[in-house]
Amino acid sequence: MKGLLKGLGVTFKAMTAKKITTSYPDVPFVMPDRFRGIQHFEPDKCIVCNQCARICPTECITLTGKANPDPEKKGKVIDTYDINFEICILCDLCTEVCPTEAIVMTNNFELASYSRDDLFKDREWLDSNNHNVRKDNNNIGAPAAAKGGAK
Numbered sequence: 038m039k040g041l042l043k044g045l046g047v048t049f050k051a052m053t054a055k056k057i058t059t060s061y062p063d064v065p066f067v068m069p070d071r072f073r074g075i076q077h078f079e080p081d082k083c084i085v086c087n088q089c090a091r092i093c094p095t096e097c098i099t100l101t102g103k104a105n106p107d108p109e110k111k112g113k114v115i116d117t118y119d120i121n122f123e124i125c126i127l128c129d130l131c132t133e134v135c136p137t138e139a140i141v142m143t144n145n146f147e148l149a150s151y152s153r154d155d156l157f158k159d160r161e162w163l164d165s166n167n168h169n170v171r172k173d174n175n176n177i178g179a180p181a182a183a184k185g186g187a188k
């Protein structure tokens with residue numbers, strides 16, 4: 038009898054407890070802010086220093102630069118920038134080393150696809166992945182000086 042009452046107690050407790058299931062994917066799942074998700078890349082901020090590609094442990098970043106078309110300005114501008122999300126482990130190292138915050142992490146995580154080819158993301162796709170940028174990067178778009186300059 039005691040066991041029965043104990044079991045019913047557990048049942049009623051579970052029946053009245055707050056539900057933890059969600060209606061994903063109908064209702065988007067909000068990740069914690071420290072979650073490291075798919076990167077956002079801003080081509081205009083990139084100085085083609087190659088540090089992100091050099092530090093990447095899986096060598097999944099490929100980039101090319103070209104001479105600045107503005108004859109008044111020195112240096113290079115980014116031409117192509119690709120990340121292979123088949124092997125990216127979202128470790129955050131590329132964003133940590135970037136001196137201009139051209140590449141930052143977001144809270145986005147949805148990359149499921151029927152084709153592996155779809156996991157190669159180019160600069161246009163990464164540029165358009167500009168929502169849910171992590172809050173420690175929420176001054177995105179501000180000039181580097183407003184953020185205390187380069188890291």
Ligand code: SF4
Pocket residue numbers: 089092093094095096097098120124125126127128129130131132
């Ligand atoms: S998150 Fe890590 S694995 Fe992915 S591109 Fe950046 S450095 Fe490479």
Ligand code: SF4
Pocket residue numbers: 082083084085086087088089090100134135136137138139140
């Ligand atoms: S580290 Fe930043 S500025 Fe340098 S190439 Fe990578 S994205 Fe561009």
